[in-house]
Each structure stands twice: as C-alpha cells, then as structure tokens.
Amino acid sequence: MQVTQQEMNQLAAASASPSRENLYAGIHKALRAVMADTLLAVGRADPSDPQDVADASGRVIALMDLCASHVQHENAFMHPAIEARTPGVSGEVAQDHVEHLHHIQRLRAAAQQLPALDAQLQAGALHALYLDLSLFVADNLQHMHMEETRHNGALWSAYTDVELRAIHDALLATVPPAEMMLVMRWMLPQMHALERLQVLGGMRQGAPAPVFQAVLNVVQPHLSPRDWAKLTQGLGLPAVPGLVEA
Structure with a gap:
C-alpha cells in the first residue's frame, strides 16, 4: 500500500519527538557545517592567488566526494x-x-578544471562555481529537512529504537576509516555537549584506544575551551589532549 500525502504529513508531525533514535541528526549536522564552510571558503577565495584557487578547488572536490x-x-x-x-x-x-x-x-568537474584555466578566466569560473555551489547547498538544506521530518516520522512509526540502532550500526560498518574521521571532525563540534558526550562515550567503549584518541585529537582544535572542558569532565579524562587511558 502506498502512503498518502496526508499520512506523510502525519508522519512528519511525529518528528517532534526528541527522545527517539535519530539516524539523520548527527550526520546532517556535519553536512550542514562542511557545506556552509566550503561555500564561504569558495566565496572569499582570491582569484588572483593560485593557492587560493587550488584550495577552493580541493575543498569543493572533497565536499562532493563526501556528499556522493x-x-x-x-x-x-x-x-x-x-x-x-x-x-x-x-x-x-x-x-x-x-x-x-x-x-x-557537475560541481566536481568544474572544481577539477578550475586550477588549469587561463588566469583571465579563473575569476569568472570561480564565481560561477560559488553560485552553483550555493544552489547545491540550498537544495540540500531543504532535502535534509524533509529527511529529518518525513523520513524520521516513517522510521519511528515502523521501527523500534533497537532496530534503528541496528540499521545505523550496519551502515557505519561500511564507512571507510578516512571518511569516518572526516565526519567526526565536522559532526562533533556542531553537536551540543550532551550529544557529543553520548557519541564519544559510546565510541570509547567500542573503539581501540588509539582510534578514540585520534578522534579526540581531530575534534579538540575545533571546540571552544568551555566545550572541551565539558567533554573531558563528562568522559572523566584529563583536560590536556593526548592523555587517554587505554
């Protein structure tokens, strides 16, 4: 049986529940952050500076790889x-x-071609990339909102939290380590303190100590001193980076 629009709206309304297992919230915080940061970086890149152009190109390509x-x-x-x-x-x-x-x-191809363009063409191409990327970000912001409302409502109506965690764990098992580290770098600083503590507390129980330490090392520079203090206190760790007990 197909779900009607009215039923979809009812499912979306169910997304107001903050207590359920949310498979979209964390990764979407990461994606919103990296999309916004990349868009801003491309917008301020100096078209007369080859390093700025190369950096803008690399950042867009990395974002496209993550989004794909x-x-x-x-x-x-x-x-x-x-x-x-x-x-x-x-x-x-x-x-x-x-x-x-x-x-x-399209965006990846434009970013790849950018550094090799004639210097006289780079300013226009860089601005065109910025405008096209802005549309991509805008579209994805609306898209993620639909997933966090309509899709979550459907999942919550049909699955228990135990089942949802099993789906999440199966997905995570397919994520390569480098991609996981990139996601952690962008996701954890955008979470509020309790979310961050929950994620890292679970990781501390299941991941080898060196992996857990590597995540802390990646995240710490992007946290305010206050947020870092909350995290280390919540985990029972020293505030000095690099001192995680096995």
Whole structure:
C-alpha cells in the first residue's frame, strides 16, 4: 500500500519527538557545517592567488566526494528500511538523490578544471562555481529537512529504537576509516555537549584506544575551551589532549 500525502504529513508531525533514535541528526549536522564552510571558503577565495584557487578547488572536490558517499549510504540502508514498512515515503527523496548525483558530477568537474584555466578566466569560473555551489547547498538544506521530518516520522512509526540502532550500526560498518574521521571532525563540534558526550562515550567503549584518541585529537582544535572542558569532565579524562587511558 502506498502512503498518502496526508499520512506523510502525519508522519512528519511525529518528528517532534526528541527522545527517539535519530539516524539523520548527527550526520546532517556535519553536512550542514562542511557545506556552509566550503561555500564561504569558495566565496572569499582570491582569484588572483593560485593557492587560493587550488584550495577552493580541493575543498569543493572533497565536499562532493563526501556528499556522493552520503547519498550511497542512504540509498543502501535508509531507503530500503523505509520502503520495507512504509512503502512510498522515500520516493521523492530518492529522486532528489538522482538529481544530487548529477549536480555533484557537475560541481566536481568544474572544481577539477578550475586550477588549469587561463588566469583571465579563473575569476569568472570561480564565481560561477560559488553560485552553483550555493544552489547545491540550498537544495540540500531543504532535502535534509524533509529527511529529518518525513523520513524520521516513517522510521519511528515502523521501527523500534533497537532496530534503528541496528540499521545505523550496519551502515557505519561500511564507512571507510578516512571518511569516518572526516565526519567526526565536522559532526562533533556542531553537536551540543550532551550529544557529543553520548557519541564519544559510546565510541570509547567500542573503539581501540588509539582510534578514540585520534578522534579526540581531530575534534579538540575545533571546540571552544568551555566545550572541551565539558567533554573531558563528562568522559572523566584529563583536560590536556593526548592523555587517554587505554
């Protein structure tokens, strides 16, 4: 049976519950942060400075790689779970994903070509990349809102939190270490203190001490002294980076 628009709206309204397992919240905080930061970096890049141009190009390519991987993760795990128990809910977002992959290819190609362009053409090309990236970010902000309302509502109506955690764990098992570290760098600083403590507390129990230490080392420079103090106190760790007990 297909879900009607009215039923979809009812499912979206259910997303007001903050107590349920939320498979989208953390990664979407990371994506919003890295998208915004990359967009701002491209906007302020000096087209007369080859290093600025190269840096802008590299940042856009890295963002596109992350976004493409994110789409694949959701296609492989989130959409099948939704369609298995609430058929029809993920159709609109699935079509968005097709369009996003095309947009990702266009942005990646433009960013790759940018450093090799004639200097007289780079200013215009850099600005065009900035404008196109801004549309990509705007579209993704709306897209993520739909996932965090409509999709979460569907998942919460059809799955227990234990089942949702199993889906999340299965997805995480497919994420390469380098991508996971990149996500942690952007996700953890954007979380509030309790979310951050929950994620790192769980990681501390399941990850080898060197991996946990590496995550702390990546995140610490991006936290305010106050947030770092809250985190180390919550974890029972010394405030000096690099002193995690096995």
